[in-house]
Amino acid sequence: MASQRDSEADVKESHQYGELERALLNDYQRGLPLVSRPFAEIGKELGVGEEAVLAALGEFQGNGVVSRVGATLKPGAIGVGTLAAMAVPEDDIERVAAIISARPEVNHNYEREHDFNLWFVAMAPDQSQLLRALADIETCTGYPLLDLRLVCDYHVDLGFDLQWASQNAIDS
């Protein structure tokens, strides 16, 4: 498997994945089986050993292809959250972004090309704590924010199909 890549840096550029890696990225999206040795179970399906599965996943995490192997939660299942947007002048964006990213309630923070150029997701155990966090952020940054609460989630979540990403790997 080590021969699949020449160096860590090349992985991100060339996406030279072998069959096992591709199968893992796609099939593993369906979820980790709830059995005592889930990686052995996945290996059985893919016709490889448990160690090979663990090694490949460890490598994905190491080189950043996969950020983590973890639980994806239904929005609102635990606590309350929102997507917030802020319009911040270009020359103040570093200061504001740092304030927002430092908040423990914030788990995603993106800069986007738009008048509303800072977008972040905030979560808290309950509504009052979330509102307090948003109000604090407005006070500390000095800018108002748009609170864009989820009204409805339309996505039928079957795992994000990475087939076409693998296709891209072949193309490049």
Place this chain on the structure above:
Amino acid sequence: MTPWDDACHKPDPVDRAIIRATQGGMPLSVRPYHTLAESLGLSPSEVMSRLQRMQDNGAIRRIAAVPQHYALGIHANGMSVWDVDDARVDELGEQVGMLDCVSHAYRRPRHPPQWPYNLFAMVHGRSRGEVENHVAEIARLLGNACHRYDILYSSRLLKKTGLRLGG
């Protein structure tokens, strides 16, 4: 059969502790649920049955690898936003959510006049050109129910962590 009321279920403190422990990433060990159980002072069977229950009632969608699209060669990440007739947004949002190029589709409130959009669809592609082709496909699907739209490209990822429950 364990009686289980999906609608009323709220994860209890033990469930929350398990979620908190898995959100940061599952241990890549031979018996990951055992490793998790040990760190939480629970039995492996309890950890597995609680995770099963939370998946059955929908609190957890799945436990899986969370891909980094950038690292996979999906370089353009466009958040498309749409101003769609309120009367039709749910029906059309469902259809947009089913498109292969869309990873998330949500209805969110408008904040006029600054923010007229009520439908969000995350579109991924290898290039902006590819994202724009996908967005054109969505525009065709929405037809005259859509009054305007925009695409917001991410220029920088400033923070990404697993969920934090706080408190």
